Amino acid sequence: MPDQYEVLRKVFGYTDFRGDQEQIIRQVVDGGDAVVLMPTGGGKSLCYQVPALVREGCAIVVSPLIALMADQVGALRQLGVSAAYLNSTQLPEERAEVERAFLSGQLDLLYVAPERLSQPATRQLLGRGTIALIAIDEAHCVSQWGHDFRPDYLALGELAELWPQVPRIALTATATERTHTEITERLHLENARHFVASFDRPNISYRIEPKDRVQQQLLEFIRAEGFAGDTALTGIVYALSRNSVEKIAQFLCANGIDAMPYHAGLDAQVRERTLRRFLREDGVVVVATIAFGMGIDKPDVRFVAHVDLPKSVEGYYQETGRAGRDGLPSVAWMAYGLADVVQQRRLIDMSDGDQAHRMAQGRLLDAMLALCETATCRRVQLLRYFGQEIEPCGNCDTCLNPPATWDGTVASQKVLSTVWRLDREWNGQRYGAGHLIDILLGRSNQRIEQFGHDRLSTYGIGTELDANAWKGVIRQLIAQGLLAPHGDYGVLTLTEASAAVLGGRQTVILREEAKRVRSRSSSGAKRTATELSGEDGALFEALRRWRAAVAKEADAPAYTVFANKTLEALAQVRPGSLDELLTVSGIGQAKADKYGEAVLAVIADFDAA
Template identity: 45%
Template sequence: MRHKAAMFADSILAPPAPTMADARATLERVWGHADFRGMQAEVVAEILAGRDVMAVLPTGGGKSVCYQIPAMLRPGLGLVVSPLIALMTDQVEALKQQGVAAARLDSGVSMDDRSAIWRQAKAGELDLLYVSPEGLAQPHLIDRLHDLPLSLIAIDEAHCVSQWGHDFRPDYRTLGRLAELFPGVPRIAVTATADARTRDDIVRSLRLDGARVVVDSFARPNLQLSAVRKENGSRARTDAAVIELVRHRRGKSGVVYCGSRDGCERVAQALKDAGTNAIAYHAGMDARERDKRLERFLAEDGAVMVATIAFGMGVDKADVRFVIHADPPGSLEAYWQEIGRAGRDGEPAEGITLYGPSDIAWALRRLDSRPMAEEVKAVQVRKARQLFAMLDGATCRPQTVRRYFGEGAADRCGVCDICQDPPALFDATVPAQKALAAVQRLGERFGKTRVIDHLLGKTKDVQPWETNLSTWAIGADTAMHTWRDVVDHLMFEGLLVEDPNDGKPLVMLGDAEAVRGVYRGERVIEVRLTPARVSAPRERVRNGRNAALESMDADVRARFEVLRAWRRDRAAEQRVPPYVIFQDKTLLEIAIAEPGDLDTLGHISGVGQSKLDRYGKGVLAALTASA
């Protein structure tokens, strides 16, 4: 790899501006891909031309390449602001494997290594330098950067800058000052999850006025989404459902999200007891222990990470085949990002969410406990309700999410649980009116079960004051399970809310105007006739490389397993995740093609020149040994 020291030196003749042809050549040489995907090329072209850009590209859509290639081609050092050490470490290690000169500055870097990094940067021997927003707030770091020519500034996971987003980080709000600190340096903000309001806030906060905003489709056609309503909110039943779901996917890598640290430990232990290689991960652990567990997840085939919902940003394990939410997140943005941990290699993957009314009550309590402006809190509450409306709704799930992000013309996906098995609905407007009236007549002083007993006329030791109410036994002609479904749905819609009441929740009326709309018949309430039960979602028709492997000839499978063992050994030697050496789909392509020489191997997608030079002979030797 040619370093850029020459570009740093004074010269009478300025180097020619890099072109898109240069960018495509770099993409093929370094990453082994013939051309850009989606809207990558448009974003790269903007930065190569020295213009600011904001890019919203789907998870797995190659956001990083959009600033990595321009940083390699433009004169100067590419500065990348990233929110997590794990994310920075992962990207830097992957770049080094591809022969790209990259480094990171964070709390885990020793003083000697820091000095070496700055020497490299000053000598023009670095293409990319990753820093955290907290680190960038230090004056000495800014002073050092002022002494270097910068090719660009990239702000990764840019949704963190917005108070309207799902992962707001105050340190990100200070990044707008980079516009005045480094005038003339093109800046790029990238994210996978930002609705229109969040995008506007990012542009304003980062002072990207005049920047081109590029928004690609949020479609993830390789993901099969499903949601299953929890039965009676029982933790034991939910845990059993998760165990069953994972059992049906034995040997596949996955992530299980839980809403609490205790939940992580409990579910991980239950999975281990059931024979799964499960790993618990949450913020209550020592940082070194978390790092060790993350390394295990990245390195071990078939590992299942059981983590709190904050886990996963930037974890680029390409072969995660499923994400299960034992407890749902708090917004559609968070849901889409977390589900996006699955299938980053483009192969079929699944996103399964278990949900219930206690989950939305928990999400709203958590929001209420956070210090934030009332206007912001109102938006976040609405986002939570939009998520649960999607989960309990009857519209194609990806279509709902894509329209939420502004894709008005999004079509049905055809593979989610709603598309595969459309639920029957019934008009529950009248039962909803009865339920709301019962809560009101009871003075909002009882829990869900007690309200349903009242509607059915089955309250134990009932008192005359209650039997004299107009709503007593008004729903006796309706089954108890139907009343549960109606009341749950009213909670998802925000027409009923739960007061925690020290662990004994009370059901209360929700938004007053919305409740009046139901009373007047202006708002129609539709509820599933027979809601899905917790079970393994039906298998989809699989048509990717992983599906092909399952029905592949024994000799191809044998070569693939030999290559994976070879990759595992190389990864262990270097203490890096196996996928940064080669992804599974690249190894499978090699196993199928069975190249006999370096030239043939170099033409396989995902085998760039650096990796061919570094690993080519080893791959060919492994293939020969497997013959």
């Protein structure tokens, strides 16, 4: 059998491992178990793909998304790797052919969903073959404290008893210490080596702004960053509801953005067409619920936008991590507002879980609010959530345009006093933020006159701020735990911590609403698919057009032919022979044999022009 270094060079076209890859691969090749926490784009797949080609037998890869298995297998076959999948999309004769290939030892990797792996027939099949290793991808799905719990993952712990001599590797791009512990316990990986890489994605610029006409804000962001027009690039927009997904996709299309909706309520064929276009074409924006994106190996997503507040920092990190897997500058943008906080609190209160579960969900939301409202570096706050410390990044909105803070104690007391007086002096009446702001601004409307709220001592005492500023104050009071939404209608109530502020024993520091800023990487300029310029940039585009034609003919995603980074290296190195071609990062023997002559012809034609 070849060793891992030979596989890396000849199959994948790389000369060196990155980060912990070498140690992880050695651990699995030697028959040991591993738990791997590594950011999206950090090279997790190589950690089981390389050992699969070194060890005897076939690697079993547990993947949660059936829709992506064909592309994952197709990408490996482009490399000359014998890979297949078993899932419900196949005809009986197709599954039978895969089973025969597995039993005869012809497969290097076999992808299965956790649901199928739980079936007795599948386990009997695997027991008749030789298993090289078992890789459990998206392992955070096993954790009930994580952001994407999948009950079918719980049965994967039984694999340790079924095949005790087979090494297992569990991989995820996001996990807090609690989730990490639960992965270890539920999958019976107590004796595994643990590898925790840095979660920092320095190429992603994080930006969060107050929500105000969010559809227009989203459109302005896409246009200002150069993601539209002649150089339209790929992006994902996340919304909480199916209705929002549909409306935002329609709005973007009406304004010249090639946008498509994706959610569970759409016909399966429509979802499949959308996914295929997203994977195979440039300039496509998918507007989706959070179910979209897990497991997608598309490296050139240039932005991820959220128009609703995510439920947790883990979910936010996982979703934003789908941008910039190729290491090029990308943006994670979000607009969030007071209504988002109220909605998320209401969903927690209405959840089916017990009190402990609701409290846990509340803590997750509190951490997300802290990230949104921080006046310091967002990347520092984000990584601290995962137990990692870094210096301020200089590439997020709070670093590029540090928000001013102000002593909001008096303003906070005005809000809290209004809530207290409505509850105590007006027979337990409770209201939402809009009505509180009307009282503070001294507005006259039917509801205020009907209930006599113009007689409150706090009526009209808040005219030093406008309505938007008061929304910011209330939003931050909720984020700091000094106010709490209650019930189905988003009414606000005091918390135990409110008393210290009302009594003057606690100061409240608030951040001013940040101005919208552009990322340092774009500075408002048109983005392109590469940072190359001049002749190198022109050759890159010629290679990209060739790649698009090849991918279209093969009905495969373009990045499975060559990644953008490989095209960049080709444009800079300009190899003149097959031997020189093999020195370019990302080109192994199989791709050199398949595409080498055509690539050399593109380069030669460009140089001759």
